[in-house]
Amino acid sequence: MLLIVLLCVAGSILAAVCFCIFFDQAILTRRGTIYRVKTDKKQVVLTFDDGPSPEWTPKILDELKKEGIEALFFMIGHHVQKYPDIARRVAEEGHTIGNHGYAHSVILYYTPAEIEEEIKYTEHVIEKYTGQITKYFRPPKAWLSRSIKEKIRAMGYQTILWSLNSKDWVSFNHKAIVRYISGNIKSGDILLFHDSGNVISTEGGNRSQTVKTISLLARTLRDRGFEFVNIEELIHGNELV
Numbered sequence: 001m002l003l004i005v006l007l008c009v010a011g012s013i014l015a016a017v018c019f020c021i022f023f024d025q026a027i028l029t030r031r032g033t034i035y036r037v038k039t040d041k042k043q044v045v046l047t048f049d050d051g052p053s054p055e056w057t058p059k060i061l062d063e064l065k066k067e068g069i070e071a072l073f074f075m076i077g078h079h080v081q082k083y084p085d086i087a088r089r090v091a092e093e094g095h096t097i098g099n100h101g102y103a104h105s106v107i108l109y110y111t112p113a114e115i116e117e118e119i120k121y122t123e124h125v126i127e128k129y130t131g132q133i134t135k136y137f138r139p140p141k142a143w144l145s146r147s148i149k150e151k152i153r154a155m156g157y158q159t160i161l162w163s164l165n166s167k168d169w170v171s172f173n174h175k176a177i178v179r180y181i182s183g184n185i186k187s188g189d190i191l192l193f194h195d196s197g198n199v200i201s202t203e204g205g206n207r208s209q210t211v212k213t214i215s216l217l218a219r220t221l222r223d224r225g226f227e228f229v230n231i232e233e234l235i236h237g238n239e240l241v
């Protein structure tokens with residue numbers, strides 16, 4: 001009997017993981033957010049979630065610097081407090097920092113007051129350690145409702161999701177990531193990567209393939225005429241999808 005229960009639990013966990021891998025929740029919640037723009041220019045933006053990480057964020061920053069790319073980092077407030085020097089480096093190297101909540105909690109279950117407290121406290125932490133005042137928000141796991149979108153907008157934030165998910169948190173091969181992205185990329189895309197975490201946690205993880213992806217992706221897309229721009233340049237003057 002115990003074996004049957006354990007097998008059922010394991011099966012449920014496996015099913016949940018497979019669902020996350022093959023289905024992108026952001027598809028259901030994109031309406032009313034910024035996830036892609038309409039543009040004739042072949043411009044795209046790289047975004048990184050869940051950092052900063054003491055192991056992977058510095059390596060990602062090194063690769064971005066080599067390629068001359070300005071990215072958007074959605075940081076978890078708790079991680080900023082743990083690794084302030086790394087968060088500060090992100091800002092000092094010209095990247096934009098976005099608000100990803102304090103503890104990567106699903107805010108779908110929060111009251112309006114709790115949502116405001118979560119976002120405002122994270123905003124305070126990021127400004128304290130990096131000097132940047134955040135104006136972009138990305139909800140953990142992309143879980144949103146219409147009322148939450150309105151609440152975030154009323155707080156002066158723009159909600160940024162993504163149009164192309166690299167799935168780097170479950171991929172074991174950077175070449176496969178690049179093949180997938182290059183086969184699906186469109187002008188105005190916002191790409192999702194991670195600089196921390198894994199399937200289970202936002203801490204640790206192995207982001208080595210993400211690190212390797214950056215230079216190969218830069219070469220591949222630039223050979224096709226694409227340009228990597230910061231989020232401000234992408235959304236300024238362009239119509240949202």
